Amino acid sequence: MNITEIIQKRHSVRTYDTHPLTEEEKAELISAVDTATDPFGGQVTIRLRSVDPANDFKPSTYGVIKGAADYFLIGIGSDEASALSAGFRFEQVVLKATEMGLGTCWIAATFRGTVFSRGIDWPDGQQLRIVSPVGRPHRPRLLERVTRMTFRSDKRMPFETLFFDKDFNTPLSPEGRFAEALRMLRLAPSSTNSQPWRALVDGDCVHFYYQLKSPLSILDCGIALSHFYLAQQASGAIGRFYKEAGHPVPPEGLKYLYSYIDTSDSDTSDDSAELFC
Ligand SMILES: Cc1cc2nc3c(=O)[nH]c(=O)nc-3n(C[C@H](O)[C@H](O)[C@H](O)COP(=O)(O)O)c2cc1C
Structure with missing residues (x-):
């Protein structure tokens, strides 16, 4: 697949089968994190972490994620460059995951009180602001289809x-x-x-x-x-x-x-x- 085909294939996935990523898949994704380029020079740290999919992820956000056993956690600085860099860098990882047949979903919400906010230190000046599940897509639930309809996710402005x-x-x-x-x-x-x-x-x-x-x-x-x-x-x-x-x-x-x-x-x-x- 070339990059335009990958971009056209990507869409947010909120329902996953509960199987964790294989070690090979994790290594490929980590390599994509390490090689992602960034022209904006912001502060960004991207980590991959496994969770127990039985404990559903419920941050204060609009689309509920179900079944994912692996998540990317992204810590970023609070300035404009960091926001630009985070978007630019992590989207390259998202597209790599898409190429591998895996689903993702950017989630930038409040993670206080969730499993994600516990036990991980971030470099000075950075905070956990984004997470994304990564895993094998499962048939979308009704809730996921309603979320997509609400935000007209299949459509873009002319x-x-x-x-x-x-x-x-x-x-x-x-x-x-x-x-x-x-x-x-x-x-x-x-x-x-x-x-x-x-x-x-x-x-x-x-x-x-x-x-x-x-x-x-x-x-x-x-x-x-x-x-x-x-x-x-x-x-x-x-x-x-x-x-x-x-x-x-x-x-x-x-x-x-x-x-x-x-x-x-x-x-x-x-x-x-x-x-x-
Ligand atoms: C920065 C960012 C934050 C997002 N936050 C959430 C979120 O908190 N919850 C959610 O369900 N989807 C979230 N999304 C996914 C968007 O709703 C989705 O990208 C949009 O509806 C377009 O659909 P598509 O990704 O399938 O093309 C986020 C996307 C981006 C880029």
Whole structure:
């Protein structure tokens, strides 16, 4: 499977069979954690932990998870870079799990009083903010199907309302430059399927913006930028993220986040690639 097929296959899974991961599967996932890249330099720690699936996971969140015997726990710092890095890095692990035929579900909620908050220390400045079950998907329960219907999880906003060409009044052509990578971005998971991300294409650059829909919107953007970057990379493009002081001014309600420049055609492409660590 290539990355666009994996991105299209991924969806949140909330019902699992109770079998734990094999040691080989765990090793493959840990390797994905170790090799995940991050251009934003935030503080993120990703751990894999087994739990007793008989003790159902009930944090204060909307979709109840059932049957999972293994969870990723993610500790992150409290700044913007950490939220972006967590989204960007952990989504690469989610996509690896998808490729392996395993299900996952981002959960960013309150974990106080759950098994997850006990017995694990996090580096200074980091706190457990995200967990995700990982395991073999089981037939979805009615509750899971209702959750998906409530958040219209199979749907995304139309391409032309999310992405723009040079100014915010001109919708981006779905056939133009960066369109494939933005189509992959659009399939990203987001908290309550809120899809806070927007993008404006201008020549070699894509400027990214977001609507502050919840405290998780920046994390959502990190996930989406991961889809965008992986799709760009798969197309053979070389590029990097940067902050652009002279970015186009967005309409009210949108905030500037980051820009991406495609340096594939420039003489400095090799140097630029090194900037992405
Ligand atoms: C940052 C983040 C937090 C999420 N938190 C929860 C959660 O607390 N409970 C839950 O059931 N699903 C949660 N989700 C899953 C979303 O509801 C789901 O991604 C969205 O509905 C789109 O569905 P899909 O992932 O199947 O494409 C979260 C997703 C993201 C990206």
